[in-house]
Amino acid sequence: MIRRHRATTVAAPPRPAAGEALRLDGVVKKYGSGASATVALRGVDLALAPGSFTAIMGPSGSGKSTLLHAAAGLDSPTSGSVRLGGTEISGLRSAQRTRFRRDHVGFVFQAYNLLPALTVEQNITLPLLLARSTIDAGWLDFLITSVGLTELRHRLPSALSGGQQQRVAIARALVTRPHVVFADEPTGALDSRTGKQVLDLLAHTTRELDQTVVMVTHDPVVAAHADRVIFLADGAFAGHLDGATPAQITEYLTGLGEW
Numbered sequence: 082m083i084r085r086h087r088a089t090t091v092a093a094p095p096r097p098a099a100g101e102a103l104r105l106d107g108v109v110k111k112y113g114s115g116a117s118a119t120v121a122l123r124g125v126d127l128a129l130a131p132g133s134f135t136a137i138m139g140p141s142g143s144g145k146s147t148l149l150h151a152a153a154g155l156d157s158p159t160s161g162s163v164r165l166g167g168t169e170i171s172g173l174r175s176a177q178r179t180r181f182r183r184d185h186v187g188f189v190f191q192a193y194n195l196l197p198a199l200t201v202e203q204n205i206t207l208p209l210l211l212a213r214s215t216i217d218a219g220w221l222d223f224l225i226t227s228v229g230l231t232e233l234r235h236r237l238p239s240a241l242s243g244g245q246q247q248r249v250a251i252a253r254a255l256v257t258r259p260h261v262v263f264a265d266e267p268t269g270a271l272d273s274r275t276g277k278q279v280l281d282l283l284a285h286t287t288r289e290l291d292q293t294v295v296m297v298t299h300d301p302v303v304a305a306h307a308d309r310v311i312f313l314a315d316g317a318f319a320g321h322l323d324g325a326t327p328a329q330i331t332e333y334l335t336g337l338g339e340w
């Protein structure tokens with residue numbers, strides 16, 4: 082798992098072995114019941130290799146957020162299977178799912194969600210404290226250096242730019258060596274130059290740390306940073322593009338309808 086980890090002096094906490102980082106089989110999500118029921122996902126299948134960087138796109142209401150929530154264990158599907166790092170999570174009870182998520186899933190949101198009273202370093206190590214895991218100082222130093230925050234590690238979030246705050250959020254998402262990092266519009270609040278730096282950092286984590294990243298975005302320029310773009314339409318898989326340009330992604334989306 083860490084064979085491409087170039088800082089050989091750093092012992093990154095191992096991620097449990099997994100053939101597939103994420104696998105969805107026949108995932109259905111229905112909201113409500115009877116005549117007013119909405120079927121947000123209609124049997125979605127998906128398999129992601131460790132170290133892959135995937136963007137999820139589709140018209141508004143196509144089920145992107147629902148898919149992210151089901152895949153990350155934030156919500157359970159109505160039927161179907163979700164396996165994260167080889168563990169079936171769709172059958173877990175809520176408290177077990179919460180524990181699994183805390184220990185094995187990373188999140189990056191548009192709004193950063195840092196704790197204002199904690200320093201950069203304290204924000205990054207918070208998931209380890211919550212999981213009652215020990216902090217590997219070498220791994221922490223490596224992460225902080227990787228995201229370019231060495232000089233800022235003792236600052237509070239209020240003394241950071243938006244891009245720097247998102248770097249903290251990325252390091253925090255990576256610190257437990259999760260099976261998958263889920264990013265929801267991670268550059269939505271950033272200007273395009275800073276956004277590109279954040280996307281380059283996410284891509285870097287997939288290559289250098291074998292980290293699997295799944296990102297939901299509305300922006301074809303953002304999605305073009307991923308290795309693969311998966312399209313949803315009306316709650317169903319609607320195709321994919323590998324190594325696509327923003328123009329190719331835009332053309333594909335336009336073919337799916339309003340977005």
Ligand SMILES: Nc1ncnc2c1ncn2[C@@H]1O[C@H](COP(=O)(O)OP(=O)(O)OP(=O)(O)O)[C@@H](O)[C@H]1O
Pocket residue numbers: 112113119120121139140141142143144145146147148
């Ligand atoms: N809590 C809910 N209760 C009822 N219906 C819901 C709920 N959440 C989502 N839906 C419906 O499920 C469908 C998919 O919604 P979802 O938010 O996953 O789409 P999306 O692709 O993320 O949309 P957007 O791009 O606009 O954020 C929509 O028809 C939506 O109205």
